[in-house]
Amino acid sequence: MAPPQVMKSAARSALDVFFEYDTPRIVHIRSKKVGLFNRFLQLSILAYIIGYAIVYKKGYQEFENVQSAVTTKVKGIAFSNGSIPGIGTRTWDVADYVIPPQENDAFFVMTNVVVTPGQTQTGCAEDPGVTGAICQTNADCEQVKGTILPSGSGPVTGECVPSDVPGSKEKVCQIFGWCPLENDKMQGDSPVLENAKNFTVFIKNNIEFPRFGVRQTKPSKQRKRHVLKKCQYDGASSRDKFCPIFRLETITEGAGVAFENISKEGGVMQIVIDWTCNLDYSVEDCVPEYTFRRLDKGDYSVSRGFNFRFADRYSVFNESTGLQLYRNLYKAYGVRFLVTVQGKAGKFSIVPLLLNIGSGMALLGVATIICDIMVLYVLKAKNFYRDKKYLDVKGQDAFEVLEEEAGPGEQMSEGSTNSVSRRNLTASDGGAAP
Numbered sequence: 001m002a003p004p005q006v007m008k009s010a011a012r013s014a015l016d017v018f019f020e021y022d023t024p025r026i027v028h029i030r031s032k033k034v035g036l037f038n039r040f041l042q043l044s045i046l047a048y049i050i051g052y053a054i055v056y057k058k059g060y061q062e063f064e065n066v067q068s069a070v071t072t073k074v075k076g077i078a079f080s081n082g083s084i085p086g087i088g089t090r091t092w093d094v095a096d097y098v099i100p101p102q103e104n105d106a107f108f109v110m111t112n113v114v115v116t117p118g119q120t121q122t123g124c125a126e127d128p129g130v131t132g133a134i135c136q137t138n139a140d141c142e143q144v145k146g147t148i149l150p151s152g153s154g155p156v157t158g159e160c161v162p163s164d165v166p167g168s169k170e171k172v173c174q175i176f177g178w179c180p181l182e183n184d185k186m187q188g189d190s191p192v193l194e195n196a197k198n199f200t201v202f203i204k205n206n207i208e209f210p211r212f213g214v215r216q217t218k219p220s221k222q223r224k225r226h227v228l229k230k231c232q233y234d235g236a237s238s239r240d241k242f243c244p245i246f247r248l249e250t251i252t253e254g255a256g257v258a259f260e261n262i263s264k265e266g267g268v269m270q271i272v273i274d275w276t277c278n279l280d281y282s283v284e285d286c287v288p289e290y291t292f293r294r295l296d297k298g299d300y301s302v303s304r305g306f307n308f309r310f311a312d313r314y315s316v317f318n319e320s321t322g323l324q325l326y327r328n329l330y331k332a333y334g335v336r337f338l339v340t341v342q343g344k345a346g347k348f349s350i351v352p353l354l355l356n357i358g359s360g361m362a363l364l365g366v367a368t369i370i371c372d373i374m375v376l377y378v379l380k381a382k383n384f385y386r387d388k389k390y391l392d393v394k395g396q397d398a399f400e401v402l403e404e405e406a407g408p409g410e411q412m413s414e415g416s417t418n419s420v421s422r423r424n425l426t427a428s429d430g431g432a433a434p
């Protein structure tokens, strides 16, 4: 336990703290160094508040994020000649190459395809590349009969048959499934839908800023100048930079990607429509800005491009088997375009302006704190300034002064209401003398 003296002095200090009061004191320091430093801080804070927070960051406006709806329509025709197996001579239109026909904020355009036509449910030789497919006799396949080999195409029937792969002398187990099996090796160097670069897409983007009652459904000033049928987006020309009809090659080139690099094996592109509007100006000046990016930066060691499979099915009546189901299997390579709409509108409002001014004024107090730190802790004359800044006054001293002023014979005590002394005090402090 602490000795009684220590306990006593601790209790006294605690009591002293309770009976203290701090009042700020103004010390007027005439010093070029401190004065300049103070003005520099104040100017910096003012520049931040006015220049950055209010003017640059538009601290006088209230903002709202854009609300938007996007629909797309692709147009264009491609022709592939008969040299491509499974396809033959074919003209492709939008119903063939946009899969699915409509998506939310996205569209896919098939640019290349591997077709396996006329598949039906029957027995055929398994792919020799599938582990466990190679056999010598039926006995080898009997062991795995009814099972699906890893990455195989159907259950093994138990028969060992010659491989379908041209030039191969191997024998493989037969499977039951969609036969003939798909051969997904691409034929030729150029993509099947070579003309896809000339396809156009109409991106219909309706936007709204409900808080400000602004709707961009009517064509804006820029759009009115165009007849949609004739215009085509061209970022470089000011006349056509608002046209919402884009050539696919313009989009990929806008992202710095040659269409040929993306069309053979596919990829993912992003179309960013930015509506950053200052509604203090005319609504007509609220126009979109388009930017393009390739999203699949192409880690080709993992997976190349973008593809998926789909099939169209049909039935054929056969005398012996009746109605038989067939399908054409497509491995579709292409570009998936994602449309992202972003942006916000700002309009003058007194509330954010007052908030910014208020917080800016509070920030000016920081200049005083920093100057105080410099004057009281950093400068050589810090002890001098500390003496001037802090004045230790005891209440007892004040009563002694009052007693001296009141003259002999008059007793003063704390809380006394002596009117003479009060008058003298007021006068000596610079107040109005009676």
Ligand SMILES: Nc1ncnc2c1ncn2[C@@H]1O[C@H](COP(=O)(O)OP(=O)(O)OP(=O)(O)O)[C@@H](O)[C@H]1O
Binding pocket: 073, 074, 075, 200, 201, 202, 228, 229, 245
């Ligand atoms: N991908 C596109 N490429 C070029 N023009 C387009 C495209 N999509 C639409 N347009 C044209 O833009 C205009 C508005 O298209 P919208 O879809 O609203 O009308 P539409 O009469 O149904 O179009 P259409 O019947 O020609 O497909 C039409 O003149 C249309 O031909």
